[in-house]
Amino acid sequence: MPAPLIPKEEVLERLTAAFRAHGYEGASLARLSEATGLGRASLYHYFPGGKRDMAAAVLEFVGAHFERLVLAPLGEDGPIGPRLNRMILGLDEFYMRGEAACVWDLFGIGRAGEAFRDELRQSVDHVCAALAEALGRAGVPTAIAKARAEDTVVAFQGALVVARARGDRSVFERVLAELPGRLLADMPPAGG
Amino acid sequence: MPAPLIPKEEVLERLTAAFRAHGYEGASLARLSEATGLGRASLYHYFPGGKRDMAAAVLEFVGAHFERLVLAPLGEDGPIGPRLNRMILGLDEFYMRGEAACVWDLFGIGRAGEAFRDELRQSVDHVCAALAEALGRAGVPTAIAKARAEDTVVAFQGALVVARARGDRSVFERVLAELPGRLLADMPPAGG
DNA sequence: GTCTATAAGCAGATAGAC
DNA sequence: GTCTATCTGCTTATAGAC
Numbered sequence: 001m002p003a004p005l006i007p008k009e010e011v012l013e014r015l016t017a018a019f020r021a022h023g024y025e026g027a028s029l030a031r032l033s034e035a036t037g038l039g040r041a042s043l044y045h046y047f048p049g050g051k052r053d054m055a056a057a058v059l060e061f062v063g064a065h066f067e068r069l070v071l072a073p074l075g076e077d078g079p080i081g082p083r084l085n086r087m088i089l090g091l092d093e094f095y096m097r098g099e100a101a102c103v104w105d106l107f108g109i110g111r112a113g114e115a116f117r118d119e120l121r122q123s124v125d126h127v128c129a130a131l132a133e134a135l136g137r138a139g140v141p142t143a144i145a146k147a148r149a150e151d152t153v154v155a156f157q158g159a160l161v162v163a164r165a166r167g168d169r170s171v172f173e174r175v176l177a178e179l180p181g182r183l184l185a186d187m188p189p190a191g192g
Numbered sequence: 193m194p195a196p197l198i199p200k201e202e203v204l205e206r207l208t209a210a211f212r213a214h215g216y217e218g219a220s221l222a223r224l225s226e227a228t229g230l231g232r233a234s235l236y237h238y239f240p241g242g243k244r245d246m247a248a249a250v251l252e253f254v255g256a257h258f259e260r261l262v263l264a265p266l267g268e269d270g271p272i273g274p275r276l277n278r279m280i281l282g283l284d285e286f287y288m289r290g291e292a293a294c295v296w297d298l299f300g301i302g303r304a305g306e307a308f309r310d311e312l313r314q315s316v317d318h319v320c321a322a323l324a325e326a327l328g329r330a331g332v333p334t335a336i337a338k339a340r341a342e343d344t345v346v347a348f349q350g351a352l353v354v355a356r357a358r359g360d361r362s363v364f365e366r367v368l369a370e371l372p373g374r375l376l377a378d379m380p381p382a383g384g
Numbered sequence: 385g386t387c388t389a390t391a392a393g394c395a396g397a398t399a400g401a402c
Numbered sequence: 403g404t405c406t407a408t409c410t411g412c413t414t415a416t417a418g419a420c
Contacts, residue, residue, distance in 0.1 A: 005385090005386085021302065022217075022301070022302040022303070023215060023217060023301040023302045024218075025214075025215060025217035025218040026216075026217040026301065026302035026303055028412080028413065028414085029413075029414060029415085030412075030413085038385095038386080039385095039386065039387065039388085040414090040415080040416095041385085041386065041387065041388085041415095041416085041417095042385065042386055042387085044415075044416080045385060045386080046385090050414065050415065051414070051415095101301065102353070104353060104354075104357040105297065105353045105357075106301065108353065108356040108357045109214070109215040109218065109293065109298065109301075109356075110213065110214040110215045110218035111214070111218055113356070117359060120357040120358070120359075121357065121358050121359055121360075123357075124354060124357045124358050125358070147366070150354070150363055150366075151367075153350070153354055154347060154350035154351050154353075154354050154363065154367060155346060155347070155350055156350070157349070157350040157353040157354055158345070158346035158347055158348070158349040158350025158351070158353070159346050159350070161294070161296060161297045161300065161346075161349040161350070161353065162296075162316060162342070162345055162346050162349055164300040164301075164305070165296040165297075165300045165312040165313065165315075165316045166312070166313050166316050166317070167309060167312075167313055168313075171342055171346065174339070174342075175343075175346060197403085197404090220394080220395065220396085221395075221396060221397085222394080222395085230403090230404080231403095231404060231405065231406090232396090232397080232398095233398085233399095233403085233404065233405065233406085234403060234404055234405085236397075236398080237403060237404080238403090242396065242397065243396070243397095
C-alpha cells in the first residue's frame with residue numbers, strides 16, 4: 001500500500017491553482033492531472049465525484065485559507081488599525097498580490113454557478129458578517145458597518161477583475177492600501 | 193439566396209447572452225447554435241474563425257453598446273450631476289440591473305484571457321480615460337480624477353461579482369446609487 | 385494508491401449538397 | 403445562407419491489473 005506521492009493538502013493547493021488559472025470549465029481533467037502530477041484514476045480515488053468533487057474541495061480549502069489569513073487577524077484583540085493592516089496583508093497574500101482570481105468569481109459562472117450557488121452565497125455572507133462585526137466592535141454604527149463590509153468585498157473583487165483585464169496588478173495594491181481610510185472614515189484615530 | 197432568418201445584430205445579442213450565461217469555455221457551439229437558432233454551419237458562415245471569432249465580435253458589440261449607453265451620456269454638455277445620473281442609468285441597463293456578467297470578467301479567464309489580452313486592456317483603459325476626462329472637466333484634479341475613474345470601474349465590476357455570488361442584485365443597485373457622491377466628493381454641488 | 389486501457393460522448397471545425 | 407453528415411481530438415468517467 002504505497003504512500004501518496006504528495007500530501008492531500010498539496011493536491012488541493014495545486015488543484016486550486018489550476019482552477020484559478022483556467023476557470024471551472026477550462027480546468028479539464030487533463031490539466032488537473034498535470035497540475036497535481038496524479039493520474040486520472042488517482043484523482044478519482046481522492047475525489048470519487050470527479051471534477052465537481054474537486055471543485056467543492058477547493059472551495060472548502062480556500063475558505064479555510066481565507067479564514068486563517070484574513071479573518072483570523074481581524075478577529076484578534078487590540079486596536080482596529082493594526083488588525084485591519086494585518087487583514088490587508090492577508091488579502092494581499094491570499095490573492096497573490098492581485099494575480100490570483102477569486103473562486104467566488106470563477107465558480108459563479110455557468111454550470112459551476114448553479115452547482116455551488118448555496119456555498120457561494122454562504123461564503124460571501126460569512127465574510128461580510130465577519131467584517132461588519134469587526135467594524136461594529138470598533139464603534140462603527142451597525143448599518144454603516146454592514147455597508148462598508150460589503151463595499152470592502154466589492155472593492156477587492158472588482159480590483160481583481162480590473163487587474164486581470166488590464167494585466168496590471170497595481171490597482172489591486174492601491175485598493176487594498178485605501179481600505180483602512182474608507183472603513184474607518186469619520187472615526188477617531190484610536191477608535192476601537 | 194435566402195435572407196438571413198434574423199439580422200446580424202440580433203445574432204450578436206443572442207451570442208452575447210450565451211457567453212454571459214456560460215462564460216467563454218462553457219459556451220459550446222451547441223449552446224451558441226441553440227441560442228441563435230442557427231446551425232453550426234451557419235455560425236461558421238457568419239464567423240469563419242469559429243468560436244474565437246464570435247467572442248471577438250461580441251467584445252466589439254458590447255463595446256459599442258457600452259459607448260452608447262454609458263459613455264455618450266457622460267460626454268454630453270451640461271452640469272456633471274445629471275450626466276453622472278444618466279451614466280448610472282446606462283450602467284444599470286447595460287448590466288441588466290446587475291444580472292448580466294461583464295465580458296471583461298468572463299473573457300479574462302483562461303484561454304480567452306490569453307486570446308483577448310490586448311482588447312481587454314484597451315477596453316478598460318478607454319473607459320477609465322473617458323471617466324477621468326469627464327471628472328477632470330468637472331474640476332476634479334487630474335490625479336484624483338484618474339483614481340476615482342478606476343475606482344468606479346472597480347466598484348461596478350466588484351458589485352457584479354458579489355451580486356452573482358450572492359444571487360442578490362441589491363448590492364449592484366446600492367453601489368451605483370453611491371457613485372455620484374464618491375466621484376464628486378469635496379466638490380461644490382454645482383461644480384461642472 | 386497508482387497504473388494502463390478504454391468506453392461513450394461532446395468539443396470545435398469542415399465538406400459539399402441544396 | 404442553411405442543411406446533413408462527418409472528422410479528429412479531447413472530454414469525463416470507469417474497469418481492472420499491480
